[in-house]
Amino acid sequence: MGELAVPLPTEAPAPGRFAHALKHLFFALVVRPLVLVLLGLNVRRRELLPVAGPAILVANHNSHLDTLVLMSLLPGHLLPRVRPVAAADYFLSSRPLAWFSMQVLGVLPVVRGGRRADPTYDPLAHCRQVLDRGEVVIVFPEGSRGEAERMAAFKSGVAHLAAERPAVPVVPLFLHGLGKTLPKGALLPVPFFCDVYVGQALCGGEAPWCDDRKAFLAELTHRVEALAAEGRPAAWE
Amino acid sequence: MNGLPPFLRNLPPVVLASLASIFALLVAATLVVQLLGRVKPGLDLAEVRLRVRSWWVMAAVFSVAMAVSRTISLVFFAFVSFLALKEYLSLIPTRRADRRVLFWAYLAIPIQYWWIAREWYEMFIIFVPIYVFLFIPLRMVLIGETAGFLRAAGTLHWGMMVTVFSISHIAYLLVLPPAAGARVGGAALVLFLVVLTQINDVAQFLFGKALGRHRAVPTVSPGKTYEGLLGGIAVTLVLSLLLAPWLTPFNRWQAAAAGLIIGLGGFIGDVVISALKRDLGIKDSGTLLPGHGGILDRIDSLTYTAPLFFHFTAYLFY
Numbered sequence: 399m400g401e402l403a404v405p406l407p408t409e410a411p412a413p414g415r416f417a418h419a420l421k422h423l424f425f426a427l428v429v430r431p432l433v434l435v436l437l438g439l440n441v442r443r444r445e446l447l448p449v450a451g452p453a454i455l456v457a458n459h460n461s462h463l464d465t466l467v468l469m470s471l472l473p474g475h476l477l478p479r480v481r482p483v484a485a486a487d488y489f490l491s492s493r494p495l496a497w498f499s500m501q502v503l504g505v506l507p508v509v510r511g512g513r514r515a516d517p518t519y520d521p522l523a524h525c526r527q528v529l530d531r532g533e534v535v536i537v538f539p540e541g542s543r544g545e546a547e548r549m550a551a552f553k554s555g556v557a558h559l560a561a562e563r564p565a566v567p568v569v570p571l572f573l574h575g576l577g578k579t580l581p582k583g584a585l586l587p588v589p590f591f592c593d594v595y596v597g598q599a600l601c602g603g604e605a606p607w608c609d610d611r612k613a614f615l616a617e618l619t620h621r622v623e624a625l626a627a628e629g630r631p632a633a634w635e
Numbered sequence: 636m637n638g639l640p641p642f643l644r645n646l647p648p649v650v651l652a653s654l655a656s657i658f659a660l661l662v663a664a665t666l667v668v669q670l671l672g673r674v675k676p677g678l679d680l681a682e683v684r685l686r687v688r689s690w691w692v693m694a695a696v697f698s699v700a701m702a703v704s705r706t707i708s709l710v711f712f713a714f715v716s717f718l719a720l721k722e723y724l725s726l727i728p729t730r731r732a733d734r735r736v737l738f739w740a741y742l743a744i745p746i747q748y749w750w751i752a753r754e755w756y757e758m759f760i761i762f763v764p765i766y767v768f769l770f771i772p773l774r775m776v777l778i779g780e781t782a783g784f785l786r787a788a789g790t791l792h793w794g795m796m797v798t799v800f801s802i803s804h805i806a807y808l809l810v811l812p813p814a815a816g817a818r819v820g821g822a823a824l825v826l827f828l829v830v831l832t833q834i835n836d837v838a839q840f841l842f843g844k845a846l847g848r849h850r851a852v853p854t855v856s857p858g859k860t861y862e863g864l865l866g867g868i869a870v871t872l873v874l875s876l877l878l879a880p881w882l883t884p885f886n887r888w889q890a891a892a893a894g895l896i897i898g899l900g901g902f903i904g905d906v907v908i909s910a911l912k913r914d915l916g917i918k919d920s921g922t923l924l925p926g927h928g929g930i931l932d933r934i935d936s937l938t939y940t941a942p943l944f945f946h947f948t949a950y951l952f953y
Contacts, residue, residue, distance in 0.1 A: 438721065440922045546731075575725065578734070588738050589717075591725040591921060630916060633728035635783070 404496045406486055410506055410524035417501040418478045424502055425477060429466050437579060438591045439467065442628070446569065446596040447471060451479055451532040453599075454568045456556055458622060459538035460546045460577025463587075465503070467576060468536055471594065481506050481528050482536040508555075510541065522559050529563050539618075546577030547634055549626070552619050557602070557611035564603025570618060571596055572625035578634055595625035646702055647819045649881045653826045654698045661691055685926030693924070693933070697829070701822060705809070706752070708822075712806040713748040718930045719798035720744065722921050727794070730787050732780035739774055740791060743767050747799055751806045759807055763800035768792055797938050798931075804941040805829065814952035817884035824948060827875075827882040828897070832940045835871040835901045842866025851902075856909040859902070868898030884952055896947055897940045904939030908932070 413421070433439060448455075455468060465482045472480055486507035489499040499505035506528065512519040525535050537559075539552035560568050575592030600617060607613035646654075664687050672680055700711035724737060743763065750758040772788045805825055813820035843863025851859045875894030879885040885893060908931055912920060921929020 438718075438923070578729075581731075581734075584734065586735070586738060588734050589721045589724075589741060591721060632726055632915075634731055635728070 402486060402490045403492045404490055406490070406507060406509065407500070407524075410481070410527040411500040411504070413478070413501045413504055420502050421477060421504065422474075425470060425474075429470050433467060433470050436587060436589050437463075437467070437576075438589075439471075439594055440591060441471065441594045441596065443596045444471070446598060448534060448567065448569060448599075449473055449476070451476065451534045452529040452563070452566045453534045454529070454556065454559065454566055455534065455536045455571060456568055456618060456622070457536070457538060457571040457573055458549050458626070459540045459543050460573065461543060461580045461582070463576045463580050464538065464543075464573055465536060467573065467592070467594070468571070469503075472534065476534060478504070479528075479531075479533040480504060480536065481525075481533055483508055483525060483538070485510050485542070486512075506535070521555060522562070525559055526562060529559075529566055535559075539615075543577075543582040546581035547574070547631075549622070552615055552622075554611060554615055556618065557615040560602025560614055561609065561611055562602070564601060564608070567599035567601055568618065569596065569599045570621040570625060572622050572628075574626070574629060574631050593629055593631070595628055597621045597625050647823060649819055650701070650822050650826055653823075653830065653878075653882065654701065657694050657698070657830065661687070661694055664690070682926055687926075689924045689926050701825070708809055708825075709748055709752055709806055712802065712809070713744055715930065715934065716744050716748075716799045716802045717741070718923070719802065719934060720794060722923075722929050722931050723794040723798055724791075726915055726917065726920060727790050728786075730780060730783055732778050733775065733787055733791075735778065736771060736774045736787075736791065739770065740767075740795060743795065744799055747803050748806060751803060751810055754810050756807070759803070763795055763803075767795055767799075771795075801938040801942050802934065804945040805937065808941075808945050808948070811948075811953060814884040817952075819882065823882040827878060827893075828940060828944050829937070831871055831874060831878070831894070831897045832901050832936050834874060835867050835898050835940075836905070836936055838870035839863045839867030839902060839905075842870075852906050852909075855913060856906050859906060859909075864898075864902050867902065868895065871895075871898040871901075883948075889951060893944060893947060896943050900939040900943045901936035904936040908935035908938070 457464060457468060465484070469477065469480050469482070481504045484499060484505045484507060486509045489505055490496040490507050500507065506524040508521040508524075509515075509519065512521055525537075529535060537556045539556045540550040541553045542550070544550050556568070560566065572595040573592065574595075575590045578588070578590045579592065580587045598621070600614075600621070602608075602614060607617055668680055668683055668687055671678060696711075700708050720741065724740075729737065747759070747762055750762060771791055772784075775784060775788060805828065808824045808828060809821040811821040811824065839859075840863065842865070843858060843860045846862040846866065847858075847860035849861045850857060851861050851864055872891060872894035875890045875897070876887065879887075879890030879893065883890065883893070908920070912918065919928030920931035923929050924933055927933050
């Protein structure tokens with residue numbers, strides 16, 4: 399963990415009032431206008447999105463825009479209580495970025511492969527903390543943006559989290575188009591209309607996958623893939 | 636005129652009256668739909684209601700864009716081009732390698748509308764067909780991906796012609812000065828074109844629903860019939876004869892020709908975009924305008940009527 403510019407926080411970062419004001423300003427002046435004008439979203443079944451925490455949003459990951467778009471979809475009063483889980487090696491790599499991610503965006507940093515280096519490291523500790531405070535956690539179980547508009551296998555962290563908090567709804571989402579607009583490695587966004595498919599929530603404590611993390615992860619993957627199959631995305635080869 | 640808010644005072648009275656009549660027409664349409672709901676409770680009017688509601692929003696945005704200032708009007712039409720190009724590029728297959736090429740395509744929109752703001756006719760008329768046409772393949776060659784090159788270059792330029800070049804003719808119509816001896820200039824011509832094109836769409840739809848028997852282009856758009864086409868053209872022709880003395884410099888024969896051009900051109904634009912959608916296997920081009928579909932679904936007719944009507948007018952008067 400030598401490459402982190404700031405130490406990993408021991409408690410889930412709790413932005414203060416000033417940071418919350420910045421967050422609201424950032425979304426009102428930058429994110430929402432850009433999402434409205436540059437992108438244009440087509441959201442199917444917006445009514446399935448949570449209106450109160452705790453909840454876990456699970457989506458495929460193609461672009462930095464994924465987090466911002468998901469956060470902008472939730473009702474404004476939830477904004478200070480939305481916490482995206484993000485890779486510490488990327489978002490804590492410099493002091494300004496670490497401050498912006500943790501304070502303004504409310505990011506919960508996790509160390510990728512952290513348990514291999516340190517068996518006592520608990521990557522889910524922050525998530526549990528904020529869920530117990532009634533907040534909303536955004537997880538991208540692919541673990542990386544990877545190759546744009548192609549889905550990778552889900553990692554098991556979200557299944558552990560769901561099993562430990564069996565009553566918290568896990569909302570599956572599929573995002574299309576954001577990886578075309580701003581893929582990994584690109585600095586220049588190119589406008590496209592983007593699709594957001596919202597699926598029915600499931601809980602870690604529900605009967606068929608109660609205490610069975612593999613079954614839960616398989617079901618979650620299946621639901622996101624089913625959402626992906628709903629659309630007929632234009633080819634991007 | 637002194638009772639009007641300041642931003643409306645720079646509009647000619649006939650333009651104001653036309654905008655007012657659009658809203659009168661919408662009030663009538665809303666009342667008819669309400670009445671139909673009362674008289675025939677079994678009728679499913681959900682889609683028609685959505686459509687009329689979207690018409691209200693579009694009429695309001697269009698009126699404000701036309702009324703505030705010339706700059707706002709040009710920005711509005713440039714934004715329509717942007718939305719249409721974005722919708723087109725989101726629908727068609729594109730290549731990963733071409734992200735930067737698409738960025739240049741978007742950049743062509745402000746440039747094209749800047750020629751119009753400068754009233755630089757030669758650049759307006761050659762920029763997309765020549766310079767954009769020559770530049771897109773060059774930029775693609777610099778990236779170096781040859782697989783799918785022809786399809787990528789061809790589809791991109793077709794989209795530029797439809798969404799940027801064709802639509803920008805409405806904007807150039809706007810900046811035209813009053814023709815010799817005419818009382819009103821470009822804004823009135825834009826209203827004439829847009830109102831007639833949209834009413835032609837609605838009339839073709841209604842005549843098709845009421846009397847449609849013989850399909851005009853069964854493989855492209857099964858809903859389009861000769862009865863709808865002829866009914867639409869008839870309505871547009873009559874309306875053109877009625878409105879032309881107020882909004883255009885046309886005499887009676889020229890007004891009749893303009894009505895025919897808009898009636899037939901609107902039909903062709905509509906079925907051309909239908910063919911595109913059928914090729915891509917989609918029903919609507921988007922979800923921007925509830926009840927109508929996407930922006931391309933709404934401006935499909937204008938992609939033909941705008942350049943045809945513009946050059947008809949320019950040939951006769953400019």
